[in-house]
Amino acid sequence: MSKASFTSKRAPAHHYVLAIILGVILTVVVSVLVGASNPDDFWLAAGIGALCAAYPAMSLGGKVFVSNHTVTRDPRGEQSVELQWMRQAGAGAFLDVLVAIVVASLVLAIGRFDIDALPVLLGLVALSVVDAGLRYVVIRHRALK
Amino acid sequence: MKNNLSERRAERRWTQADLAAALGVSRQTVISIEREKFDPSLPLAFLIARTFDCTIEDIFTAE
Structure with missing residues (x-):
């Protein structure tokens, strides 16, 4: 566990695209799973699932593909x-x-x-x-x- | 541990934010050390001593 600092650097453009793609895939998977668990109201459940999953899924995409370029570990965060x-x-x-x-x-x-x-x-x-x-x-x- | 960090900082007319920036830690860390509510790690103690051109024992003493 340590602190991190944002840098002024940007990730390559295709990394942002990959982050969005991963976020969309995860959101769709979660929404389908939630919808499948409520077959009577599939689209309502899937929509709610998608709303809940979109932000964390996009954040995960950013973490995996973008953060390595835009965030650096604080060398003295542990102190x-x-x-x-x-x-x-x-x-x-x-x-x-x-x-x-x-x-x-x-x-x-x-x-x-x-x-x-x-x-x-x-x-x-x-x-x-x-x-x-x-x-x-x-x-x-x-x-x- | 007792310390004279605030006196040494005042001698140099540094603010707590100045010292925090020099050490690469948060201002809350400097405040907590000065109030003797936080004992710094050994690497940070060495860094503090190096910043003030003295030894660790010159700044920190066991209670």
């Missing part, structure tokens, strides 16, 4: 305090998620609740993201006040 803050926030969030999973598992096992896994997994993703973000803000605030 900045922000990396320590990120590690502390990540470690704290991991422990919080672990505790949340243990508690939720106990509650579900003892209460014999029967719930869908998808909302629980999405909740865990949201918890980890929000937790890590909040911890980072708090750690940064304490360090700089």
Whole structure:
């Protein structure tokens, strides 16, 4: 994990084309998969899938074909305090998620609740993201006040 | 670790941003080191010492 810096360089033109092609292919694949999982509303589901997948797919295309030319690794990024803050926030969030999973598992096992896994997994993703973000803000605030 | 980084920086009339640019790190890193809330890595400590033409021990002392 390290910081990166944008440069003023540009990638060759065909790399941008390749990035867009990869992004479009991934978007189509995801939208077809989402559509196929909802055959009754194929086009609606595929459209929503495409909307959700387009940005990350294009970003991945940029990462694979363009970033090597336009972004350089910060040689001293590893030495900045922000990396320590990120590690502390990540470690704290991991422990919080672990505790949340243990508690939720106990509650579900003892209460014999029967719930869908998808909302629980999405909740865990949201918890980890929000937790890590909040911890980072708090750690940064304490360090700089 | 205790350090006299802010005094040495002030002697040269550098801002924290100037020192951060000279070291190639963020201004928050310089602030955290000066407030003794962040111990720099060994390579960064060497770089700080080299920047101020002194040894690491001249700047950093164990508490």
